[in-house]
Amino acid sequence: MILSEDVNSSDYFANFVTVCFSKYKMMRSPVLLLFMSMFLVMSGANAPAILPVPSEIECSGAAVRRDPGRLKVTVICPDSVRKTIERYSVISEIIGNDCRVSAFHKLREKIAPESYRLTVKENNVDIRVSDYRGFVYALQTLGQLLGSSEGFPCNVTVADGPRCGWRGFMLDSGRQFQTVDGIKKYIRMASMLKMNVFHWHLTEGLGWRPEIEAFPRLTKVGGYVAGGVQQQGSYSKKDIRDVVAYAGAYGIDIMPEIDLPGHSEAALRAYPELGCFMDSVRIPETGFTDRIFCAGKDTTLAALKIILDEICGLFPGKYIHLGGDEAPKGQWEKCPDCQNRIRTNGLKDTHDLQLWLSAQLASHLKTHGRKAVFWGDVVYSPGYPLPDNSVIQWWNYRGHRDLAVKNALAANHEVILSPNYYCYLNFPLEPWRGYGPERTFTMKEAYLSNPADAALASGDRRIIGVTCALWTDYNLTQEMLDSRLFPRIFAISEIMWHKGERKQFDEFRMLTEKTLDYFRSKDFDIDYLQTK
Ligand code: ACM
Ligand code: ZN
Numbered sequence: 001m002i003l004s005e006d007v008n009s010s011d012y013f014a015n016f017v018t019v020c021f022s023k024y025k026m027m028r029s030p031v032l033l034l035f036m037s038m039f040l041v042m043s044g045a046n047a048p049a050i051l052p053v054p055s056e057i058e059c060s061g062a063a064v065r066r067d068p069g070r071l072k073v074t075v076i077c078p079d080s081v082r083k084t085i086e087r088y089s090v091i092s093e094i095i096g097n098d099c100r101v102s103a104f105h106k107l108r109e110k111i112a113p114e115s116y117r118l119t120v121k122e123n124n125v126d127i128r129v130s131d132y133r134g135f136v137y138a139l140q141t142l143g144q145l146l147g148s149s150e151g152f153p154c155n156v157t158v159a160d161g162p163r164c165g166w167r168g169f170m171l172d173s174g175r176q177f178q179t180v181d182g183i184k185k186y187i188r189m190a191s192m193l194k195m196n197v198f199h200w201h202l203t204e205g206l207g208w209r210p211e212i213e214a215f216p217r218l219t220k221v222g223g224y225v226a227g228g229v230q231q232q233g234s235y236s237k238k239d240i241r242d243v244v245a246y247a248g249a250y251g252i253d254i255m256p257e258i259d260l261p262g263h264s265e266a267a268l269r270a271y272p273e274l275g276c277f278m279d280s281v282r283i284p285e286t287g288f289t290d291r292i293f294c295a296g297k298d299t300t301l302a303a304l305k306i307i308l309d310e311i312c313g314l315f316p317g318k319y320i321h322l323g324g325d326e327a328p329k330g331q332w333e334k335c336p337d338c339q340n341r342i343r344t345n346g347l348k349d350t351h352d353l354q355l356w357l358s359a360q361l362a363s364h365l366k367t368h369g370r371k372a373v374f375w376g377d378v379v380y381s382p383g384y385p386l387p388d389n390s391v392i393q394w395w396n397y398r399g400h401r402d403l404a405v406k407n408a409l410a411a412n413h414e415v416i417l418s419p420n421y422y423c424y425l426n427f428p429l430e431p432w433r434g435y436g437p438e439r440t441f442t443m444k445e446a447y448l449s450n451p452a453d454a455a456l457a458s459g460d461r462r463i464i465g466v467t468c469a470l471w472t473d474y475n476l477t478q479e480m481l482d483s484r485l486f487p488r489i490f491a492i493s494e495i496m497w498h499k500g501e502r503k504q505f506d507e508f509r510m511l512t513e514k515t516l517d518y519f520r521s522k523d524f525d526i527d528y529l530q531t532k
Contacts, residue, residue, distance in 0.1 A: 048152040049514035050144045052497035054160035061154035069097035076105045076128045084132045088249040094139045115161030136251035137194050147518035166465025167496040168197035174204025176472035177233035191250035193493035201257045205265035205284045211236050214306045221270035225283045230477045240314045256315045259323030261293040274300045276335035290328040295357040296337025305364050312368040325375035352383035362390045376404025397421045417452040418467045425484050426471040433474040447491035468492040482525040487512045
């Protein structure tokens with residue numbers, strides 16, 4: 001416990017109560033519990049606002065403002081982490097004012113992965129970590145402390161670490177195109193919320209975005225098939241390498257998604273020979289059509305493998321997403337090549353054919369040492385077995401409740417949780433364009449009734465974590481993204497990160513209000529806060 005000697009008497013009780021609020025102190029002493037309830041309001045006012053909420057925080061002393069430029073930052077970490085910290089300039093980007101590490105020491109204690117221990121006394125800051133991500137998260141916490149307009153108590157210790165290992169944010173760059181700077185902004189946001197995966201949905205019926213040298217028309221044609229001004233564009237290999245490196249500095253892995261066999265109209269407009277028939281492809285303004293990659297032609301399978309080879313060359317992360325959602329099989333029912341594939345491989349039907357195709361591509365990714373992630377559709381009914389490097393991402397809670405989770409676990413796959421209720425942040429707060437009242441939700445629902453929270457609480461270690469998703473259907477353009485994300489993404493980041501008991505919702509909501517200025521100062525356009 002830290003209780004500074006020089007606290008003036010008016011601050012004393014507030015400081016004392018703030019200390020009492022630290023989790024383990026609270027559990028130890030009934031006397032402190034009594035004080036706590038007496039000075040609830042005071043302590044609430046004094047406690048630094050940090051989101052997601054750290055596991056343990058102790059603070060004391062009068063609130064002061066600190067100049068980041070004068071901070072003496074000491075990092076206690078393994079040598080390998082020191083090298084990574086020295087390679088990146090992320091500290092001044094997060095804290096500002098050319099803040100630098102002034103000393104490194106070797107870590108001699110045990111700190112869990114992605115965890116940190118942060119101590120601030122006057123202008124001296126100690127950060128203890130066992131890996132680079134822990135360092136980034138310590139900085140993010142320090143950034144929020146420094147960004148508080150009232151300053152923060154002069155002595156603060158935070159001991160913190162994540163609830164689950166996979167904490168993802170998905171952005172749909174297929175339906176709407178975002179600039180490289182826009183993508184970087186959301187990588188920064190994900191890191192501020194202590195997420196570690198940026199799931200980049202790169203291909204859609206409305207646009208194919210990543211440059212593939214072997215198939216240049218994918219971007220030259222497929223990047224420009226939609227009607228909207230902000231739906232035009234593609235990412236060159238240089239852009240992608242830039243984004244991957246930028247994300248690395250923020251402790252974030254990028255999982256690219258090449259959605260197949262469905263949601264591929266843009267690719268088929270560019271290369272009709274990859275479909276079942278050489279007919280014209282309609283680009284769907286909303287939803288999807290039955291024009292999907294042919295699973296029967298060896299040439300299509302070979303092309304998809306070449307595309308994945310280039311994708312693996314661009315993205316070093318372990319996980320590559322192969323889509324698998326919403327693939328209508330009308331064309332496959334009629335296609336002689338698809339029917340031939342079904343016959344020669346003894347498959348049951350076209351769903352089985354999708355599983356066969358998925359298995360071929362997952363096995364191909366295995367040769368690159370990668371895992372293949374699929375949307376839950378592939379496990380709704382049994383069939384051709386997926387290889388053991390296949391991971392299932394749960395999404396369609398509205399349609400199928402937890403069927404995908406149950407079936408994925410029964411087949412012993414890892415699972416990522418993204419139930420559309422309440423992890424799809426494109427579902428608005430109020431009905432909007434194609435979203436009726438049945439596809440809206442509030443921050444309170446996301447916080448209190450999230451199926452992802454319950455599934456995580458089951459403790460099954462094959463459930464690796466949670467991804468919240470921002471689809472860009474109905475022309476959700478780049479400047480509209482913040483209004484969908486905030487404040488509800490705070491609730492989801494809390495579910496992903498915070499270990500142990502969570503705050504009552506009203507208290508949590510107050511905390512989100514306290515952090516708005518900080519997020520605004522980082523360029524997030526938060527113009528309202530829902531209070532439901
Ligand atoms: C999805 O929302 N179609 C994965
Ligand atoms: Zn076919």
